Amino acid sequence: NAGVTQTPKFRVLKTGQSMTLLCAQDMNHEYMYWYRQDPGMGLRLIHYSVGEGTTAKGEVPDGYNVSRLKKQNFLLGLESAAPSQTSVYFCASKSSVSSTDTQYFGPGTRLTVL
């Protein structure tokens, strides 16, 4: 049982390049989330998904797209990377809609955009 995994762990991009971050969970969780964490800003929600085939915007969705084609995977795409997207990206999953359920986080992806 690996929990929540993220690929890749590190990446350096040039401005304008594209990439996809992969999040996978093996806990059969319904909810999945993508956050970014910048110094002094805490975790900010980019997009989230309440189930396979559904996605919704969070607090800072601009410049990102997501897809949830399979329940266990949640992909975060950057179509044209910008230096402002340099950040640490965390994926999380949660069992259900219940407000008392807790989130489980992946180890993070450290992205630098030059």
Next chain:
Amino acid sequence: RKEVEQDPGPFNVPEGATVAFNCTYSNSASQSFFWYRQDCRKEPKLLMSVYSSGNEDGRFTAQLNRASQYISLLIRDSKLSDSATYLCVVNQPSGGSYIPTFGRGTSLIVHP
């Protein structure tokens, strides 16, 4: 104005000290509350949930005050290993579900 606010600190305390953190939230319809711990360059991990009646887990005590819309975390007999950032999380209603909203975190440094 951020919906969940925390004092960023850092709180710099000696071993054995008692330290308390507060977190305020703006949405009175928020349903559930948590404290997470985050070590440097690591992912956040659940420290404890916060229940209406207050709850304790060893040296850690969490309390909720719905009337004043804040939660607190008390750490007694601080250890060096308690040094970390403590994140307040509030589940806020949005579009029929609850969205976890994070505070910016409070940094704790415990020194010998």
